[in-house]
Amino acid sequence: MHGALKKGSHIRVRGQVQGVGYRPFVWALAHKLGITGSVLNDPEGVLILAYGSALDAFTAVLSEQAPPLARVDAVELSDHLFAETPSDFVIAPSTGEGAKTRITPDAATCDQCFAEILDPNDRRFGYAFANCTHCGPRFSIINGVPYDREKTTMADFPMCAECAEEYADPADRRFHAQPVACANCGPRCWREVNGVEEQGDAIAATAEGLRRGEIVAIKGLGGFHLACDARNPDAVARLRERKHRPAKPLALMGPLDTIRRHCRLSPDEEARLQDPAAPILLLEKISDDLPEAVAPGQTVLGWMLPYTPLHHLLIDTFGGPLVMTSGNLSGEPQVIGNEEASEKLGRFADAFLMHDRQIARRLDDSVERITAAGPMVLRRARGQVPETLPLPQTFADAPQTIAYGGQMKGAICLVKDGLALLGHHLGNLDDALTYEAFLQADRDYAELFAHDPVLAACDLHPEFAATRHAEASGLPVEYVQHHHAHMASCLGENLWSGDAAVGIVLDGLGLGPDNTVWGGEILVGDYGSVERAYYLRPAPLPGGDQAQSEPWRNAVMRLDQSGHAAFADSLFADRPVETLRRAAAAGFNAPPSSSAGRLFDAVAACLGYCPGRQSFEGEVAMRLEAQAQGQNAGDSYRFAIEGRQIDPGPMFDELVFDIESGVSDAMIAARFHRGLAQAFAGAARCAADEAETRTIALSGGCFQNRVLTEMVVEELSGYDVLVHRKVPANDGGLAFGQALVAIARHMDRQ
Template identity: 60%
Template sequence: MQAWQIRVRGQVQGVGFRPFVWQLAQARGLRGVVLNDAEGVLIRVAGDLGDFAAALRDQAPPLARVDAVEVAAAVFADLSEGFRIVASGGAGAETRVTPDAATCPACLAEIRGEGRRRGYAFTNCTHCGPRFTILEGLPYDRARTTMAPFAMCPACRAEYEDPADRRFHAQPIACPDCGPRLWLEAGGIEIAGEAIAIAAARLKAGEILAVKGLGGFHLACDAVNAEAVDRLRARKRRPAKPFALMAREGDLDRIVSVSPAALAALRDPAAPIVLMPGRGALPETVAPGVAELGVMLPSTPLHHLLLDAFGGVLVMTSGNLSGAPQVIGNAEARDTLSAFADAFLMHDRAIARRLDDSVVRADPPMVLRRARGQVPGTVPLPPGFETAPPVLACGGQMKAAICLIKNGQALLSQHLGELDEALTWEAFLQADADCAALFDHHPQAVAVDLHPDFRASRHGAARAGALGVPLIAVQHHHAHLAACLGENLWPRDGGKVAAIVLDGLGLGPEDTVWGGELLLGDYKGFERIAWLRPAPLIGGDRAQIEPWRNALVRLDAAGLSDLADRLFPEAPRDLARQIAAKAINAPLSSSAGRLFDAVAACLGLCPMRQSYEGEAAMRLESLAAETGPVLDLPCVDGAIDPAPLFQLLAAGERPDRVAYALHASLARAFAAQAAQLIDSGRAEAVALTGGCFQNSRIATMTRKCLADQRILTQCSIPANDGGLALGQALVAVAKLESF
């Protein structure tokens, strides 16, 4: 009888792949064995394969991601009759850990049914439930998760050991008799009764609850109750940043306009927050000044049960003080969130690592924050990088994330946040250790941002020094360019692209500050072709917080100083102008983000101070009319001058049309320059990247202007600084002399 050895690589452990193989083999009358090992799943099988190998890929379990199925003829002397699942081979890190996954339909039916898991908040199986957030060590088994303290009861043990059961080797398996428990407490005292019912009643009464989820605590309140939402804002010191919402699928149409693409994104196993146009059904205080709402479906049985009992839409925002990372421990929650929450919906399953909710946009598709449900999955590297040496990339200061590459794959960590925050820094260090362990990673080079004072850059320099490996500093916008190329699997020798890179700030050569750039380049290098005409950042970092500073210098440059004086009478304009003239703590910057701030300030959108990053630009995007003037911005010696936009203000153009003009004119100006590079044969395609392309208006308008060109965009890797580390890693590999 012909025998075969089949190797399956990818996300194939902890997803029910072995019982899936067992069932396929049983149905085909094959004999042999299947096991997990360091490289994935290994199958030794005898008999007529037929479509067996194809079915391994085509019919794989929902959470599986099959990268390769390798089939080779073999001779085995020990294959007994039948087909068996056998003990795992040696531990290793060549396969990947599965991300957390939202409750599957079968488990949801169970908690709403009449069986032993009716109403049980920790129901899961191999197709859903916690993974990364409970993992404490490799290999992934119960003893190395935060489920270790919960001994399985006989009924759960029987399911766990039955290959025909969907809970076969589901490490978080539990039931009310043996698993985690849920309770509600207030003032440190557990309240007797059914926790979900009491929690729902308190939410209906206008209270704010701290709810323990998969990757941390949320703060929840009734989204229809404006007084409760305002109270949450006051307690959390979050005056204007939009709150995320959680709603059942049947309640979505009442609050947002749901496209087919948005519904598909909502239903993804990652259960991300999805940005969708609001219908105006909720109080303005939920998302002041912005047209989109961020909504997620319930992701765990606990959330499903809570939403069912509550019967409406909840604000579900991170349980933290604004700017700080999400709280994950029970004791930490009591200490930190007692000032915010009236009561706590708690459980006793520990969270191994904090993971924020992922955030995506469906139209056009893009990941804005890569976190719960999306990590620690890997992404393939482009052709030409198959033999790349292992590299660690440390990312940037804002929206921090790290990236490791090995064996033709990249592991991009979860969104970590702002590294100036102490707890975020701790999470960054844990992510560095986590990823190294998960990938069995020993870097031969370390890549960092060109800015030497970024905390991530200092960490990378220390790591490189301790390891005795090269440290490679990568210019910020070159890293954005490379990240876009990498996501699109642009070959290492695929030629140069015209990259429009629009974002807030990034250090350029010779201490310049960039942010509105057209680059011609590839993984190895770049040339700066065009840029926004630079303007001083008065007060340095203060210019990121106070939009009037950017408006002042842009109006002055456009010959509209009198208008600036009228618009900002309370601002210290004379002092600001002196600082700009003397270039004291006022570096020149080509930042597109600061240009958006400037126009927003002129239109009265949070002119004196932003309460959160991107507030002015988000409000400006929402204000923009559906049509308006499109200006030809002059480009002289590579510098694109936005002055005509400010002349519109002086001419008394309507604010919504000015907002439209900014988006459309900026898109046209950069697209025209990029198209020239394509037409001249210097570039093969156009790449759109940088945080400003999270703005759906400018992303859509730029693509429209380049409709006849090949366009590369970012969908699964954030175009903002959350994707920076991937680009750094690819640039570092391309620059290594040994490669």
């Protein structure tokens, strides 16, 4: 009879709640409070059917005390009628197919697993693949959803009796930890030289090889690294020579006490290093103990803590810091397979530290920094993806959308159920293998997240590979101007909703709607549309792409424009200056450009940085920032505003005077940064006042520059300044902004 039904609760928990120990957490809580019923995983997240007198207390704790890796978005309650009073609380089998819940990013080794691998009395002592529900591989091993072992690359490793017992016990922290393993049943590692596996302790032998100066290819979570002793200048030089990487800073790995000896650490930086995401963090140097070749001309070093048991064991055995740079051929994606590594990295590595757990998808290390304006993500990858981002409230009913980003720092973005999934860093889509990885990511994310978009978004540039891919998708396509997408990504990350905002967007380049090259922009508008309020005075970009790699070209154009052609002649006497000028005057492959990135290049070239070609993108801009770091500028260089143009002509007058007067590079760099910050902040204030808004968003690759960002924020005191914290300011965040613009336009048309 209906009257005999027992009233309980139907509780739906949404968010990052699978594969993180959430069900055993619920199980333990229910037993503690005398609740009966069940909990299970399904495509929407976690479903709880609960009965008992303490339901209010039970429900309140579900989000307040969740496990470390859980992210609870919502706890939704409704009544549930039980035909019979449940006598116990059980963890039921997973149900359903598809995915409406989130997959957890890979997480660094937790303290408990770390203690076990160092404890001679523990059965996982010295085991390089220990993990539990609080740590270990997730996104890098998953092949399907729901997240169960048979749908991961751990399906190749049947559990032994002891691991199976832990896996089946809700009171054990390894309950349903899908990668659970031990030395008796799980993956193994070995050392390999010249294609031959060596016998013995692979970790100890690898550490000894590193002490001898070897370069070792090491298989990690999301791909291979190339490692060497960071204290050995010969090893570092040899690594650079073999990899043809003359100047780009190399990432470092070491324990916290080692990092403290080399860099200044704030409490926030220390906490971020120890976060389960375990990113590379750019930190201020306080010591010159490491070779200058680790990061030539830089005042910061990129450090990460060991984030897998294999890394912990290797660092502990080696006893010092390691260079740990991406294992790839120049321009190609990171290597992930053992055979691929042997083939491609054999020319770099003296030895390999291999393992036999397959990597389902390559994930570079994430790169971050913390500034006075807050945290900043430079590369969004391992440990951060596939975390989702909430959308502003006005996007609650957004249709499923896919955005394909730009050409550099490729990343895609999916929108579904009021959330955005900004995918992992892929690289430059000019490279065939990177483009192949882009196509794989498109298929991969669609399958894992049961994504069925009705709308696609891409950049205006018709020759971008991502644009052509969007056009071939068969979906309606929204073309989004590059800098509008940057501005929208910052607004959206900050959950902005309003009538109008101002964006300061400074970067290398992006095609404008007028078919010129933009890059120093102040925009006014919202998600749906923007207008160009102010912009850097354009100058020719001679040689097109060559101007990005050869800074002297930009310097000649800017010096000529400001009346300093003779100074350019003297600075660049060994360069074909007259040929360049003729090409620019004829408009031959010299599009006008308002790029702030190229302005940085021009100033750096005037100081003699990279007189030939840059060896990596942003090299001279990073050197200029390093010079300005911590320098009191005193006076700033002056920019003029003529109509809607921000003219750097007066700045070059003062720059040339200072160079000829022998003023230090550090002072010149600081004055340039301060002048640029004042010019754009001043114009943005005018634009904001005209638009009757107090909101100013900062985006574009130039805002990876800590000095510039902090100066602009300071100059905008009194306004609501929005900056990036989780979405990269560079092109890695473009797809997120593209999606928001496309959706806003689509919804306006409805």
